[in-house]
Amino acid sequence: MASYDQTRNRLETYFDRTAAKxxxxxxxxxxxxxIRQTVREGRDTMRAAMLAQLPDDLNGARVLDAGCGAxxxxFELAKRGADVLAVDISPSLLDVARARTPDTLKSQIRFTAGDMLDPDYGSFDYVIAMDSLIHYRADDIANALAKLAPRTREKLVFTIAPKTPFLTAFWLMGQAFPRKDRSPQIVPHSExxxxxxxxxxxxxxQPRKVTRVSRxxxxxxAMEVAV
Structure with a gap:
């Protein structure tokens, strides 16, 4: 299977060029x-569930939105008062995010293109990574969390692709019939x-299960690690 860097490079190509629109x-x-409407609704539900694991009042807190996309x-973190570092590997999606940022929140969010694990970003009170680790192997996810945990004061909240029969079947089909132009493969994991x-x-x-969304x-x- 691909290494972290190989997977990251493929994701960058996909999200910044192939599927940006x-x-x-x-x-x-x-x-x-x-089909895409179910994905949109599922993501909305998951976002709300992950935000529910953080305080309603984030004034004074520094939060990393790892894999912020658009x-x-x-935006929701900033509405709670957080100072947000929003990192993504797709400059194209970051341009969309900047254009959509309400004027009232612009001073609280810094969008930057790069690797979410970059140590130069410093430390945070909370790290939230929604669907930005679902394409990686278990050891890559663990190593990513091991790099972020020492720089996180309170909690890491992230998502994985659960090992369901549906996702496992899709993963096996992808292994059997690889295509250069297909979307990056989701890798299912058991807890x-x-x-x-x-x-x-x-x-x-150890990670604690927060919730599972199936739409x-x-x-x-969603999983969390208290540090």
């Missing part, structure tokens, strides 16, 4: 297909497998 539409109010999570990988990465606090073609599971 698709994701711009998906994260807007524009009409989309029925910015909907960043046990992820916990084992995190233990190997020397993360003392049509959108299936994702």
């Amino acid at each position: 698709t994701w711009e539409a998906l994260t807007s109010d524009a009409p989309v297909s029925k 910015g909907p999570m960043s 046990t497998g992820l916990a084992k990988a995190m233990k190997a990465a020397k993360i003392s606090d 049509g073609f959108y299936i994702s599971q």
Whole structure:
């Protein structure tokens, strides 16, 4: 399987070039297909569930929105008073996010293109990573969290692709019939497998399941690590 860097480079190509317009539409109010509508609704539900794990009042808190895309999570964090560093590998989606940022929130959000694990970004009170780790192997996810945990004062909230029969079948089909032009493959994980990988990465606090959202073609599971 691909390494973290190989997967990241492929994601950058996909989200910044191949599917930038698709994701711009998906994260807007524009009409989309029925399948994409279920993804939109699932993502909205997941975003609300992840935000529910953070305080309503984030005044004075510095938050990393890791894999911010077009910015909907960043906007909600800023509305709660947070100082948000919004990082994404797609400059195209960041341009969309900047254009959509309400004037009242612009002073609280800094959008930047790059790797969400870059140590130069400093430390945070909270890290939130919605669907930005779902394309990676368990050891890559664990190693990413191991890099972020020492720089996080309170909590990491992230999502994984749960190991359901549906997602596993899609993953196996992708392995059997690879295509250069297909979207980046989602890698399903069990909670046990992820916990084992995190233990190997020397993360003392084990992940806790927050919720699972299943809406049509959108299936994702929120986890958190208190640090």
